[in-house]
Amino acid sequence: MGRWIKIDGHDIRSLNLRHFRECIGVVSQEPVLFGTTIRNNIRYGQEDVTDEEIEKATKEANAYDFIMDLPEKFNTLVGERGAQMSGGQKQRIAIARALVRNPKILLLDEATSALDTESEAVVQAALEKASRGRTTIVIAHRLSTIQTADEIMTIVGGTVAERGTHAELMEKKGLYYSLATAQSIKKAEYSEESAETVPIKNHEETPPSNSLISEKASIKHIPQKVSEEEVKPEEEHLPQVSLLKLFRLNKSEWPLIAIGTLAAIINGACSPVFAVIFGKIVTIFEIKNVSTSYKEQIQHEANILSIIFAGIGVVSFLTYFFQGFLYGRSGEILTMRLRHMAFKAMLRQDISWFDDKKNSTGALTTRLATEAAQVQMAVGSRLGVIAQNISTMGLSIIISFIYGWEMTLLILVIAPVLTVTGMLEVSALTGFANRDKKEMQRAGKVAIEAVENIRTVASLTRERAFEKMYEENMQKPYRNAQKKAQIYGSCYAFSQAFLYFTYAAGFRFGAYLITAGRMTPEGVFVVFTAIAYGAVAVGETLTFVPDYAKAKSGAAHLFALFERTPAIDSYSEEGDKPDTFSGRLEFHEVTFIYPTRPDVPILQDLSLTIERGQTVAFVGSSGCGKSTSVQLLQRFYDPLKGQVLFDSTDVKHLNVQWLRSQIGIVSQEPVLFDCSIAENIAYGDNNRTVPMDEIIAAAKAANIHIFIEELPEKYNTRVGDKGTQLSGGQKQRIAIARALIRQPKMLLLDEATSALDNESEKVVQQALDQARKGRTCIVIAHRLSTIQNADIIVVINNGKIIESGTHHQLMAKQKAYFNLVNAQTLL
Template sequence: MNYFKQILRFAKPYKLYAILNIISNIFYALFGTLSMVSLFPMLKVLFDKTERIRIKPEWEGILKAKEYGEDYLNYFVTQKADQGNDDVLIFMVILVIGMFFLKNIFSYLAMYFITFLRNGVLKDIRNELYDKTVELPLSYFSEKRKGDTMARISTDVLEIQHSFLSILELIVREPLMILFTILTMLLISLKLTIFVFIFIPISGFLISLVGKKLKKHSDKVQQEQGFFLSIVEETLGGLKVIKGFTAEKIFGKKFQESTSRFYSFSNSLLNRQNLASPTSEFLGITVIAILLWYGGQMVLVEKTLDPGLFIVYMGLAYNILTPAKAISKASYGVKRGNAAAERVLEILNTTSPLQDKKGAIEKNDFNTDISLENISFKYEDEFVLNNFSLKVPKGSSVALVGQSGSGKSTIANLVTRFYDVNEGSIKIDGTDIRDLTKKSLRDLMGLVTQDSILFNDTIKNNLLVGDQTASDEEIIEALKIANAWEFVKDLPSGIETNIGDSGNKLSGGQKQRLSIARAVLKNPPIMILDEATSALDTESERLVQSALENMMKNRTSIVIAHRLSTIQNSNLIVVMQKGKIVEKGTHDELISKNGVYQKLVTMQSLES
């Protein structure tokens, strides 16, 4: 129930709907009971068992409520009978129809109000899950499958709505239905009702045995669903490679193995779940059958119970079965919902290590320098950077070069605070970036990565990620600076052209120039360029390099470069090996040293 309490906080904004649902359910339970009781006068009239009473009975207290009810009914029927039997029957029919009509009206209203609550909770959980997913650091998702996260946001949240929140529907309605019915049954026959209570706990115990392992089975189903969604996501992302290497069978086999496990787990879960309803119904009918025997003795042998009342009593006893079945199904729903809630709350309850500290500073300008002071960092066990120090003065361009794995891209991740350093500090204008709000820190920076990350939207909307308030004229100007306007202006809808999933309707060079245009539109004082030209052909590289040079004018830049030809004009080139600086200086100074940088330049010249 702990998970249920945590999920219940999402229902607070919709408490008015919950109150209206409770009120509707109270009336539903009341009229549901009265609809069965209203059959009794009809039966008495039909069997002509109505005692003729012409003096209006008087109320003598709650202990004689049953006798008062019967006498008043007989008095009422006697009065109507004096006017003609047809009138009595018509009135009784109208009474029965009226009771059932009111019962169903309030049933609909209860469902109407709970719909807003359930869908509202569904919406709010999904919104909070998405916000949390965006808030959590990159390190969290490097260990998780994307498909599993997608399954939690889609399927698991839906499971909470279907099974977990069904308690909200049943928590008032079904118990009240049972309560009102039992009170009425007690009024009809105390002895018979006590007899019923002997069998109810036995039935409840047998039903509970069915659902014991439900959460475990449900958890397996949901985990497997996350796994095969991950395979689908990876397949769509790597379709070129799969087709190019004719690896369809490998991935097909992996997917089929996952769906086979899902098939097995789902069968086990649903068969156990499906056993709930017939089990509870069979046990209920068994109780009814025993009641028929015991009650029949009271009617036929002992003659202590009116036959009409006994028929109504049997109807009421059967009336308990529906809510009892619903409660038993809901208890299985809670177990299934528990597994889903556990997976959803695992994300929601995860505390991001990169949260803004209390009293974090909003920094809106950049004045002097970026300073990396004796920083050390590791992703897992081994340090990627060791006691690394570097100063990037305002207005300068600093390039980081070195072989793969030397720690260049790690510095970009740390300066933008996608990760926090393990030791040392990174400062902007003398202030530790951990003392700044993440938003204000990242607002000072523009990022262009090796992989052009674009979205399935128009060119305009992709660029507006950089500045939501930008006008079309500012967007076009940014495209011109990024050498992208030359191809955008020829597209069928210009900046309103949709570029497809991940921008795949465009070439690699075109995508990269749009990424640069997005950074230009943001117009930040600091630019982080993480191997922005390494994946391009020579012609595209020339255009992108020209765009980068346009963009870096009058800006502070940290350039992570694989192709050394792109950083020869940098104010400072830092050569890295295994997380440490081995050389630094301008291009000409490093060439004259005839060291590591010279070897890298020579190697690349030979490669080209």
């Protein structure tokens, strides 16, 4: 019996792929938005959609109101991967993108699992509205979101274990019932005595409202709309970079450069010497008489000059070899050094630098790949050719003056014309090089964005749109190259043609000097041959002008990066490094705004004291400041006002590396590196070589050791790019082990289980409970069932603490936290 998936009775393998995918709308757990405007992101769902249809889709997705609150409305840039939007806003834009194509099938893959309670309620309402009249398939871990489904299936080991409605499955008291029960939040009778709130320093108690946070307040640091053609500040103030400045970076290779330069000078001298020998060998064939002695003299002189020619060939072979080898070696070493310095400088920058849209992943990787290679063009093997050409030109002029100074002067009068032509080339091509760099970075950004998010691009059937976008970004460099070719071709053609004009004038003047008895035929041949080689050297040097222009532009951008000192320098050795850190934390009247969005306050006079060993949970809607608080603790940013204190010491006075070494973090989407499990765990402490027994101990503490031992290669198993070979729960536990290996005094858990299924969450939660024993722990959670045992639960709204206490105390108060719990209660 065959196996198939059928749509309306048709095997999907028989359907046209693009047509089939255009009938499907997908909203995933982590929706991918592209680095453009909200309007263009929605338009990716359907290319020919009108503005009215876009507005209709956003209204159906409950996104219209918050979009209209933005300064640029539908023209607001969402940032790379939608990073400038909150989770709920991204989801609703993704829903609008799916709805705008009016799909027959709607696939909802964990569309609300990573959202806070209030955002989930809004998004869930939008999803239910979007599902009407469409075949809808929902994958869900939060079972409260699928109670109204027509049919619910529980899957075990790839097969359907149970199916039915919510009520039917609850009556069976099977697997679905146990999953639903595991997600329910404990409720109890609360006495007035239990309602005493744990004191939190200097915060105002505000009454709960139906909405914990307004849509406008939940907007993250969204930058104002910026024109693509806007001049970047760093590009306006690029440092002047001379060859000497580049050579300083190459100083350890100066012996190689010195020997290579000597070889180039000798090599350059071969051509003028050849000119002299050539002039002599031409003139010895003049017929003066036919005597036997004269023939023997011609033969003798020809033999000697031929031997000299052979000697010049041997010298040229050796000097070319040493010139190419030594300059090539020093140039490649410099390229490697520049790339290393550029990468190190990028890692040194503070997080706000990466928030800037011009420092996107695509732009930075393009710069890293191209700029160092461009610099090598100026100081690599071609610099040896330039040294060779200077030697050729210099010796040619000297020899020419010796053999015929009058003819030489005539030719040199014309030389400034060639110089001016070369200067015009440099100035024109430098401008083109700067423009090309910006356009290539944009093209690189499009390419990386499309490849990294290929699943989203394929599901939207927008492959051709990105292909067209990439081609459009390549069109400007192409047109610039055409203009450059015209200017370069004109200047080069003029300089080369002018050489022949010089020959015409020189030969005519040489004939006059011979008839006047002021030059010999040998002298005329020597001067012309020497000048010819000098002219070739000038022409060859001018062909390097475009490369020099690119190298100068690349060096300026690199040195601008090298010389930028970040406000928070992670490589700095400055700051205190206390011998001990107890784990006591304090936020003292902290106010913060993101540098890229100075008109949107994130934290407002937030004050909170966390004692040593306490577990404190932050809850609240997306964009209220929970993750921002954690980033301030890691000193990714500094507060605009107020202080963040570690054991009563302002974090600004502490060494950044020491500060971060005291912190272990497990995030919602942990990043694993494409190496072995053991290496990933050892990355947690790079200050030493972590022994294997410590790695195993950390894995046991993270509840992952047994799983690793069952793998064929055990701890040497590679996890794949970003940990793709592992499940979500396995990645989380390896991330926990990585955090524990450094023995941190403080543990930050940022939505560490929100994206996991029930079984994985249970295992990971056990590992987290074990990991936080004896440590100060800060938990950001949307699943409130995971924080019921926290010492303090802090409810944040609009960057302010509105409520705090234990789970029992806050439930007894029946305010904001109580409402959140009720919204998540399944039974």
